[in-house]
Amino acid sequence: MTQYLLSVPMIDGAPPRLPDDMQQAYEGVARFNVELQSAGAWVFAGGLLPASSATVVRAQGGEVLMTDGPFTESKEHIGGVWIIEAIDLDAALAWATKAARACGEPVEVRPFQEIPEG
Amino acid sequence: MSAPLKAGASDVEQVFREQYGRALSVLVRSFGDIDLAEEGVQDAFTIAAQRWREAGLPPSPAGWIITTARNRILDRLRREASRPDRQAQAAVLHQSGEPEEELAVRDDRLRLIFTCCHPALAPSSQVALTLRLLGGLTTTEIARAFVVPEKTMAQRIVRAKAKIREAGIPYRVPSSAELPDRLRPVMAVIYLVFNEGYAATSGDRLAREDLCTEAIRLGQVLVALMPDEPEVMGLLALMLLIAARRPARSGLDDSLVPLSEQDRTLWDPVQIHEGQQLVRACLRRNIPGPYQIQAAINAVHSDAPTASATNWRQILALYDQLLVFDSSPVVALNRAVALAEVEDAEAGLAALDGLPLDTYYLLHAVRADLLRRLDRRSEAVAEYDVARVLTDNESERSFLEQARTTAAGPPSMTDSESS
Numbered sequence: 001m002t003q004y005l006l007s008v009p010m011i012d013g014a015p016p017r018l019p020d021d022m023q024q025a026y027e028g029v030a031r032f033n034v035e036l037q038s039a040g041a042w043v044f045a046g047g048l049l050p051a052s053s054a055t056v057v058r059a060q061g062g063e064v065l066m067t068d069g070p071f072t073e074s075k076e077h078i079g080g081v082w083i084i085e086a087i088d089l090d091a092a093l094a095w096a097t098k099a100a101r102a103c104g105e106p107v108e109v110r111p112f113q114e115i116p117e118g
Numbered sequence: 119m120s121a122p123l124k125a126g127a128s129d130v131e132q133v134f135r136e137q138y139g140r141a142l143s144v145l146v147r148s149f150g151d152i153d154l155a156e157e158g159v160q161d162a163f164t165i166a167a168q169r170w171r172e173a174g175l176p177p178s179p180a181g182w183i184i185t186t187a188r189n190r191i192l193d194r195l196r197r198e199a200s201r202p203d204r205q206a207q208a209a210v211l212h213q214s215g216e217p218e219e220e221l222a223v224r225d226d227r228l229r230l231i232f233t234c235c236h237p238a239l240a241p242s243s244q245v246a247l248t249l250r251l252l253g254g255l256t257t258t259e260i261a262r263a264f265v266v267p268e269k270t271m272a273q274r275i276v277r278a279k280a281k282i283r284e285a286g287i288p289y290r291v292p293s294s295a296e297l298p299d300r301l302r303p304v305m306a307v308i309y310l311v312f313n314e315g316y317a318a319t320s321g322d323r324l325a326r327e328d329l330c331t332e333a334i335r336l337g338q339v340l341v342a343l344m345p346d347e348p349e350v351m352g353l354l355a356l357m358l359l360i361a362a363r364r365p366a367r368s369g370l371d372d373s374l375v376p377l378s379e380q381d382r383t384l385w386d387p388v389q390i391h392e393g394q395q396l397v398r399a400c401l402r403r404n405i406p407g408p409y410q411i412q413a414a415i416n417a418v419h420s421d422a423p424t425a426s427a428t429n430w431r432q433i434l435a436l437y438d439q440l441l442v443f444d445s446s447p448v449v450a451l452n453r454a455v456a457l458a459e460v461e462d463a464e465a466g467l468a469a470l471d472g473l474p475l476d477t478y479y480l481l482h483a484v485r486a487d488l489l490r491r492l493d494r495r496s497e498a499v500a501e502y503d504v505a506r507v508l509t510d511n512e513s514e515r516s517f518l519e520q521a522r523t524t525a526a527g528p529p530s531m532t533d534s535e536s537s
Binding site: 089109 | 236287288296
């Protein structure tokens with residue numbers, strides 16, 4: 001089994017979705033999460049607050065430097081993630097397809113490094 | 119007992135072309151590692167090139183290659199027993215307990231095709247991997263055929279293999295539910311390889327003819343592996359019927375000879391026969407698809423002993439059917455050509471209006487031809503000029519230049535440009 005990160009990239013300042021649309025997405029995601037859990041593929045999931053709420057911490061020698069805002073200055077930031085377990089990429093892509101349908105946003109699939117045994 | 123015939127370099131070459139993908143796919147399944155399998159098969163062919171020259175071809179060259187490659191890989195793994203990563207990877211992909219019968223070998227090749235053409239890989243990587251792993255082409259050959267620097271192609275292949283390994287792209291035949299989505303890129307890759315070889319936008323000519331041969335070979339493998347898929351048959355038929363016209367397609371000076379002016383006695387009757395039979399066989403299934411329809415269109419062309427005997431009505435009907443599957447402007451352009459034959463040049467011209475193909479040389483070449491037929495010469499000349507600038511292909515350009523000269527006619531005949 002490999003763990004995969006399914007992340008939902010969001011564009012900062014994109015026009016907000018309609019309330020009905022959002023409600024549908026919430027419900028869809030909730031159903032999807034239940035499906036993940038009952039299939040035993042669930043590891044973790046959660047939505048994130050806007051990137052503007054982020055703080056970056058750098059440890060340089062003895063000093064700690066903190067900066068307001070996200071690390072990347074790009075216009076897109078991760079809006080939410082799932083971590084799932086899947087037998088191979090096809091299985092992960094099948095979950096990602098369901099995730100994308102549920103939340104109505106694109107979903108990026110990325111494998112985690114294997115945890116060395118022992 | 120008679121002494122075995124000594125094998126020449128071309129025998130080894132032929133076995134290599136025919137058996138490379140088969141041998142590699144078996145070993146990828148056994149060891150779960152593409153790089154390891156490639157090294158093993160390449161080593162085995164190197165040994166074969168020496169041994170077969172003296173001892174002749176073994177009774178089963180493919181079996182010999184697979185066994186030799188397997189032994190080489192096992193030797194190597196034993197030497198590198200301290201490298202558990204290889205074993206771990208093998209465990210990921212290994213399908214345990216399958217006997218190596220013909221059926222299993224068949225499935226192995228199919229697995230490898232679907233792995234190479236996985237939609238999670240970029241199309242350019244799908245093409246490169248398919249040619250490399252199933253066709254046994256070297257990186258140099260693939261780079262030359264696609265007019266890409268060798269280093270770029272090497273990186274593309276390394277990156278694609280890394281993605282297969284890291285992202286966990288499986289080595290298996292998709293389930294029937296996934297099949298339609300997964301078969302599409304496989305057929306697209308094979309057809310792209312064929313077109314790259316046939317349409318030859320630029321590059322080494324011999325390398326490109328190899329691409330056509332390779333695409334047809336892959337098409338034949340796919341038909342043998344998936345005999346119940348009419349679109350797969352349609353794809354092979356399409357390639358055969360187009361390839362059959364190759365001998366008539368270029369003039370002595372290498373310029374392009376259009377279909378209407380080709381010497382049809384030069385067409386390859388074997389390929390036409392095979393292509394037409396496939397078209398008939400797949401149409402009987404009555405599950406039409408874009409490859410079958412395109413094959414049918416080419417079958418109609420191949421049925422006509424002369425250009426004027428072409429059944430354009432049937433071709434027009436087939437293009438109408440094709441538009442249902444593929445409403446792209448290129449299909450609409452081809453339909454306009456057929457319409458001009460069934461009705462007249464005026465109708466064809468009208469059908470070209472509004473097609474978003476301004477940068478496509480063929481749109482301008484077709485419009486130029488229709489204008490010429492309507493005797494609107496200066497407009498025709500202007501369109502030929504645009505078409506000429508838009509193509510990179512030498513033989514197409516020289517064809518367009520000739521056509522332009524003809525359209526311009528003797529100075530006294532042109533309508534506005536006489537000096």
